[in-house]
Amino acid sequence: MELFYSKDIDGNMCRLDQDESGHCVKVLRHRSGDEIAVIDGRGTLCRCRITSDSPKGVEAVVLSSESGWGAHTYRLHMAVCPTKNNDRYEWFAEKACEIGVDEISPIIGEHSERRVFKTGRIEKILVSAAKQSLKAAVPQVNEPVSVREFIREQAGNEGALKLIAYCFEDENVPRRSVKEMLDGFEGEEIVVMIGPEGDFSKAEAELALEAGFVPVHLGASRLRTETAALTAVSAAYFRYI
């Protein structure tokens, strides 16, 4: 199913940007009168009829709207340290969107190797993935913040299940299994922190625990950052399957 994406939908008119219009008219050869389906990135699918088929700015009238199109019943926020290799993070973003994610926060830890992050590129990948997987909501990707800043931001987030995955064991606060924590959670909002290759530091872990994060492990396998992140996404998906 062919989908377009527009942030410019007001009530009953929809406008496609230059990229989307070019694709619509020059590649897919749509013309005025054709019906197209447009996602607004926030969960609504609009069925529209093209009124102006300019390859630089398609305009269409909205015939009908459907909210929560392709939505999942939970809200998942993945806070994942940028990977040394950008491809890997892009791969994670694409697959996380296919399976189900609502928000992605790149977090820079003490042991992070990569401190630069191409948010724009990830946004493009998420729009593509949302269209391909038939979801009208495009996951939000945030600008990078430090791990400490992220933890601070989440401190007041009371109703959510907040999990931090790291590889070391602290005998005072043994890690629970991510599956066990998800199975025991009755709510719908989940936040998961995934560290860099060098893991979170003890100080970062302590801060997280103080802010209400539960330390978890992701099973016995030793997973790369992006694999760990996607494994957590799958775990949440299966919790609500």
Add this chain to the structure above:
Amino acid sequence: MELFYSKDIDGNMCRLDQDESGHCVKVLRHRSGDEIAVIDGRGTLCRCRITSDSPKGVEAVVLSSESGWGAHTYRLHMAVCPTKNNDRYEWFAEKACEIGVDEISPIIGEHSERRVFKTGRIEKILVSAAKQSLKAAVPQVNEPVSVREFIREQAGNEGALKLIAYCFEDENVPRRSVKEMLDGFEGEEIVVMIGPEGDFSKAEAELALEAGFVPVHLGASRLRTETAALTAVSAAYFRYI
């Protein structure tokens, strides 16, 4: 942890091939007398001492062996249709190995777009992934066979949980949830078939059912072939976590 890979280990001598030797001596600068750890690809980790540091053919004496190193308790065979884009299958193979998989069979379906498959390249990726994720067993990757041939091969495989994931619904044989099937399974051997972008055909599905495969869905999300495959790998992983 640095690991080497060798298929040439007999009792107490180990030999590295040219690539591994070059890496060992020229890149990592090992010399005679150094201790190295070598996986045999079949589950055993051998701790060895280098006796000959030739960059074309390192030789080492085996000091000790540990079987089942990095092993998981179940046996998972993923039969996945080759993807149009090779990168995607390579990503799947790498991540499946990290999480846990024992055998990968590329299967060519009626609706498959790609009929050529680079087994050698996937083998290299699996060796790399096994080393990186600290597993002494390198998943086996088979030469491509047709879906029908694969189903025939599996017909006699009685004790295993055999699952086939497809997107259509047949009111006579409703699909079960992959999670439900895994949770209800007491054994340790699992075989999962994942179809191409165009899905398995009704005829292929029927043949699979006759051979004892249970039809499953992977939840509500619409997943690419490689994402569906990895989601099934994660589901098995969480079943035995």
